[in-house]
Amino acid sequence: MSTVNSDKLSSARFAQATDAFVEVFTASVDFDKRMAEQDIQGSIAHATMLHAVGILTEQERDAIINGLNHIQQDINNGQFVWSIKQEDVHMNIEARLTDLIGNAGKKLHTGRSRNDQVATDIRLYLRSEIGHISTQLIRLQSAILNLAEQNADTIMPGFTHLQVAQPITFGHHLMAWFEMLSRDYERLQDCCKRINIMPLGSAALAGTTYPIDRFMTAKLLGFSRPSANSLDSVSDRDFAIEFTAAASLIMMHLSRFSEELILWSSAQFDFIDIPDAFCTGSSIMPQKKNPDVPELVRGKSGRVTGHLMSLLMLMKSQPLAYNKDNQEDKEPLFDTVDTVINCLRAYADMMTYITPKKANMYASAKRGFATATDLADYLVRKGLAFRDAHEAVGLAVRLGVDTNRDLSEITLSELQQFSDLISADVFDYLTLEGSVAARKHIGGTAPDTVKAAIALARKHLIPPC
Ligand code: ARG
Secondary structure, three states, X not given: OOOEOOOOOOOOOOOOOOEHHHHHHHOOHHHHHHHHHHHHHHHHHHHHHHHHOOOOXXXXXHHHHHHHHHHHHHHHOOOOOOOHHHOOHHHHHHHHHHHHHOHHHHHOOOOOOHHHHHHHHHHHHHXXXXXXXXXXXXXXXXXXXXXXXXXXXXXXXXEEOOEEEEEEEHHXXXXXXXXXXXXXXXXXXXXXXXXXXXXXXXXXXXXXXXXXXXXXXXXXXXXXXXXXXXXXXXXXXXXXXXXXXXXXHHXXXXXXXXXXXXXXXXXXXXXXXXXXXXXXXXXXXOOOOEOHHHHHHHHHHHHHHHHHHHHHHHXXXXXXXXXXXXHHHHHHHHHHHHHHHHHHHHHHHHHOOOEEOHHHHXXXXXXXXXXXXXXXXXXXXXXXOHHHHHHHHHHHHHHHHHHOOOHHHOOHHXXXXXXXXXXXXXXXXXXXXXXXXXXXXXXXXXXXXXXHHHHHHHHHOOOOO
């Protein structure tokens, strides 16, 4: 026999009280109270509209608004008493309102349901959090631009397959990160367009018989328009899935940056220094300085992708319209928001203090025959077919490997063994500086091109509103 909670009958329809465990099991207030501010804003707009269409008197509207503002203050001061008996944030606030103002409080729920209320709250919440995420994203982009500017002509090896491929500039590498984040920013703004549509007034599922003005409520809450279909708007969480997908891509990018920072700060690469403030030591190995922030961010990318999967699975088998399943959307969503904001913030703070070890980067580019393609291109310009040039340079690289010399250190007469098209001007192309400077088309790694890309990026870096 299950334990019944005799304090509460969940509605007049029930003859039996909710099972005590079921009461706890089905409650969401512990986590959805995070949307209290949005819930109160939604209710203020709803009450304002109910008065405008003649459903509430002016006194009732004012009592509701004052009561809700009072509740908001209590929440801000930590004085509001949340109760699991009231199940969720919506019922907690409504019940307290009725305690405070009496009968008028009971009229607030006219022409709405918790189903459209919760969908509205999540949309308001996400809209506001996208603003906060965008702020951190732009902080990180600014820090990247500054570092790229200081390193527009810092030479390092560029990699494919994690093998040295061609010389690049550190500024160019950083601007690749910048580009990824620019697309992330655009994705957030784009999904915000679909988030910013108002479900309120859809009521439980079919709309309401009261003469509500949904355009008015939408305007009061800053939504672009009321939603077009009541069934769809109380049930679908595609906007939350889309947001989580955008967040997963941000985390995937941060995880890639992390992987590089971790490699670069290792003794084997030794390309950068990550300041002590973003690292920790080992409790047992006194020499250790571990890149904790990038490692944690790389690790946290997994949980956000996990949340994306959770939300997709949560949605995929639900028939129209609202189902209680949807209460499960909040924890993944909230954790996604927290994780993305915290990771971007840690990254933006850290990025300003990353210092490249330029001499090591340079030496490493030199060690990997990074200008082999430049030698092949040189031979092609002199009239050799590319495949033959590839072959000739392969032989030159083999000589370099055997004698432990970079291509630029092999003598002219030795190089001429591989092709008689080679003359003294070849050394202009075999230096790392010559190699990067030659890639000066748009999108290339030449220092001047990188500086132009940075200047353009600065012009377009829109501060979030
Ligand atoms: N706590 C619920 C949720 O998060 C609010 C909506 C409840 N609606 C209902 N008909 N039980 O989805």
